[in-house]
Amino acid sequence: MNRFSAGGSFGITVFGESHGEMIGVVVDGVPAGIPLSEFDFEKDLARRRSGAAGTTPRTESDTPHLVSGIYNGHTTGAPLAIVFYNSNTRSGDYEGLQNTPRPSHADRVAGVKFGGWNDPRGGGHFSGRLTLTLVAAGVIAKKIIGDNVKFNTRISQIGTETDSTKFDAVIAAALADGDSVGGRVECSVSGVPTGIGEPFFDSLESVASHLLFSIPAVKGVSFGAGFDVVNRRGIENNDLIINTEGTTETNNDGGINGGISNGNPICVSVAFKPTASISKKQEFIHLDSGEREIKSIKGRHDACIALRGAVVVESVMAITLASLGLKA
Amino acid sequence: MNRFSAGGSFGITVFGESHGEMIGVVVDGVPAGIPLSEFDFEKDLARRRSGAAGTTPRTESDTPHLVSGIYNGHTTGAPLAIVFYNSNTRSGDYEGLQNTPRPSHADRVAGVKFGGWNDPRGGGHFSGRLTLTLVAAGVIAKKIIGDNVKFNTRISQIGTETDSTKFDAVIAAALADGDSVGGRVECSVSGVPTGIGEPFFDSLESVASHLLFSIPAVKGVSFGAGFDVVNRRGIENNDLIINTEGTTETNNDGGINGGISNGNPICVSVAFKPTASISKKQEFIHLDSGEREIKSIKGRHDACIALRGAVVVESVMAITLASLGLKA
């Protein structure tokens, strides 16, 4: 499905391909009367935009067009559609992907699943460019959940490096090698009241992870102490409640018990794999002949997709909260 | 929502509480004509059953009753309802949870969310007992996806120990201290053809993680190399395709590209936190007075919930595949 909803009124529907005419998102369940303009998207879109070291030099057309659901500068209660026109595409870079699929890319699975009819240009519908629509939907979601909810999002690790002052060097080294590098994004969300999320299938973790794993290149999601909980005893890991508001001494549960927010910051950690597209030579197989070939992937690539992924993670957390009914 | 569906015909709806009359699951979208009897559930239910060291000594009533959707020993195509009657419950153990909520439990959030009307006995609807319904649904899902799909599920770590021959000792030590310990479950699923899963919101990772995080005590989910991808360069992490069937040299992507199975084993890793209920003394707060008290949690507890969680993880992976349309 290209629609996500957690069973409440808020839902998003995405469409588009990297090299098609436009990509877009339809956001449903937006309350009427929220002030909104294209300017509101600028800050988060800029965080995702290319240009920084480690991100692709392609200048994307990332101006949002609000084509429905808005009137006199306010949301109307009708579905809000936001589109982004594509431009500056160089289709020629992506020829031949169907027969010599790129390692760790969707090229081959898309070809098999769709019988060869998929649009291969720039990854088609699988392109990371579609995360633009998640950021746009996240801006709407943030308006709905309100300013009391604060996001603290950061890159906590790139490669084996956890000192942020050295991230540029790690990326530069990867770029110099025509290679890429993985990264980890941490997002802490404060100001969420107790009670958001449902037991079982709409647990806060379930909804958040569902959306997070829809972001290309994400391979791990954890909350609170995450995989460290495995190493621990209960007495170490339990979060003691220290006051009648439910504040806890530690936050190993990442602000969530039984799938429901407990009023403490919601903490999520997300692992992004190194960009699969690298200039470094790799071995490819020709699906028609079985022949092998060693070659580079041409085109413009991000060295560390986590850099641009950070704001996408944050956007998705906002969508999660709006989907679960949080309102300002 | 108490229903999960990935947008296809297969869906599950769960209900019940730890100390109510019965718990159950309604499984929708089951093809007609599948041979099925209550005997088919025995193997997986036994894997979840209590009794082993580290699991609660409570003898649960875990006999499945197939109350609809079955006729002459075969599925009929109508919704399949499976119920488990509760018995051997000792409600008295759980008095007072509303005012002195257990650390890292759902007691407080449930009380707040449901205005104090929630059933507190044994965790009510939040109880791990409801995972019985996931295992039962998993048995149906396995029948649908067929015998070619093989599950290899194991505990890979308990506490800091990764040598399975020493797990008993780790658990015994925790039990001796009135404490609990975390665990990690790995599940590898082979025999899944290329093409299962959808780009974006029904990616295989999205659907699997949605269900996995609905299992109580799960705090992390990763696929393939998981969080290790952060440390890597692209050239290390990329999975080279070595034949025309799409077999890869390595499986860092855990059998999934672009959200879609690539024909290699699907590998998932799940972190279970140490059981929050421990006998060891902890500090509690009285929500009415703000007073603090140091006490033990009475009752019967699993020392390592991951032990019983392993088959639940496997069941959930089967449900994921059936939900995404895999059929024998």
Added chain:
Amino acid sequence: MNRFSAGGSFGITVFGESHGEMIGVVVDGVPAGIPLSEFDFEKDLARRRSGAAGTTPRTESDTPHLVSGIYNGHTTGAPLAIVFYNSNTRSGDYEGLQNTPRPSHADRVAGVKFGGWNDPRGGGHFSGRLTLTLVAAGVIAKKIIGDNVKFNTRISQIGTETDSTKFDAVIAAALADGDSVGGRVECSVSGVPTGIGEPFFDSLESVASHLLFSIPAVKGVSFGAGFDVVNRRGIENNDLIINTEGTTETNNDGGINGGISNGNPICVSVAFKPTASISKKQEFIHLDSGEREIKSIKGRHDACIALRGAVVVESVMAITLASLGLKA
């Protein structure tokens, strides 16, 4: 799907067969703290119960069992499951339906759709007995939408007769012939505020008709002036607004504009066909041989299913309103 939801938190999932162990409904999205007991169901279940002239003399087991979602006499916020045990079933009456399907029944389509694996006893999952679950869910829905909403439900026509004082005679005449007769149910719902329903796919008419046409034997649904609107000019049919609260002079629109309630009574009219099961001799075909046979359908049948259908229509209207978010 055996689940219905209009995209909000309220949803219902039904299961069961006429001659299985039990039938049931799981109601999701019920607010916590609503007083509820099995006694609350008695009035509406009695309206549906057999025994009146024109209804089957079979004494059904229609005692509701609230098996989850209730604690201390109040809803808990967890899914509410209600089951009805089956009894007094005479399976022998229904042998041979697979080969000589009854005219205007689901026997043949069920056999084809489910490859002959469907439960044929008493219509199996297609049985009108499952409307018991709709009435039970309607009782919950009425509690949610509150006492300000009043239902005025009546049989307006049986056969060609519209004078209710003569309905008994019409039914007695049909019974005397071993035949059945159609009926029309009108339901007017007052006290619904302006604003319930959504433009397009969750219009009040869409949601109501979706549920109404799930009731066996319903072949027509209309709102307000219904099919009479065809005969009219706009100037006759338009409902003039006569005060600032939106009261209209006439109610040809049946209380709904643009899919949304306008504050005037919501008026729906539902056509029930004559019961397809009749004692009168009819021609049957043997599907294996193509041979024809003239025979009676044995068993106990309602002469006018609309009689019992009236409370089902009302229940479904309550479910519609709860599904669209109306709360007391």
Added chain:
Amino acid sequence: MNRFSAGGSFGITVFGESHGEMIGVVVDGVPAGIPLSEFDFEKDLARRRSGAAGTTPRTESDTPHLVSGIYNGHTTGAPLAIVFYNSNTRSGDYEGLQNTPRPSHADRVAGVKFGGWNDPRGGGHFSGRLTLTLVAAGVIAKKIIGDNVKFNTRISQIGTETDSTKFDAVIAAALADGDSVGGRVECSVSGVPTGIGEPFFDSLESVASHLLFSIPAVKGVSFGAGFDVVNRRGIENNDLIINTEGTTETNNDGGINGGISNGNPICVSVAFKPTASISKKQEFIHLDSGEREIKSIKGRHDACIALRGAVVVESVMAITLASLGLKA
């Protein structure tokens, strides 16, 4: 919700307003490899187009733009988005609707529901212009269900007239009076195999009526003999099966038993009310003052919306069948 799906992979999401930049539909679950071009839409769009007597003289911009999900002239398996740019709009005609809502229009309910923030221009999101998206989605649906499925759609009645040779005169008379007139559309769908539809909540009638009642101005929907079943005895109404393929002697059930197609033509009848917008003078109320005023509605109006509704009904029946899984 602005999305419709019957629980299978096919789904549609609509957006847009009469006087916004564009309206559109995202169609999900379209199989890959279907030949498709903008030319394929021409025939059905022309049937809906304005210009005939009784339809508004406004020349709408109804050229479809396929902006995603298509590559090299074939569907790709990715979501298919189709947009229509708006043009030739005269916003000035619709000023003041918020305070003096038109009788039998959505003006007042939209204002109340959305707190006055709705886009009132041309009915905004409630505009009949959005049926363009249903026709476009219907074209896709027809491609999916294949050429064996044949639609026979006609206007069977306009006003009290059932002789189609006299329809023009009926409409001309209404136009001459500045008035409008109702109409009835009959659609018969042949070539649908036995087995499409589900018991209860996804009955063929439920899904079809859900969509049909989302079409503006529809007030009644019936199948087969429709409301005439009320007048009948069972022996008259039952459809005898006359051969082993399931052909029936009569088709009072409209090709559907137990919610499932029985192989006979599916027959639906739809009542459209007279266009609510008429030039004839009517009394309006000023919501701010309670003052009454007699005036005409300015602007260009269809005299008989059923004329353009016919192809919309047919499109919606195609969407119904695709939603329920029918494939060529």
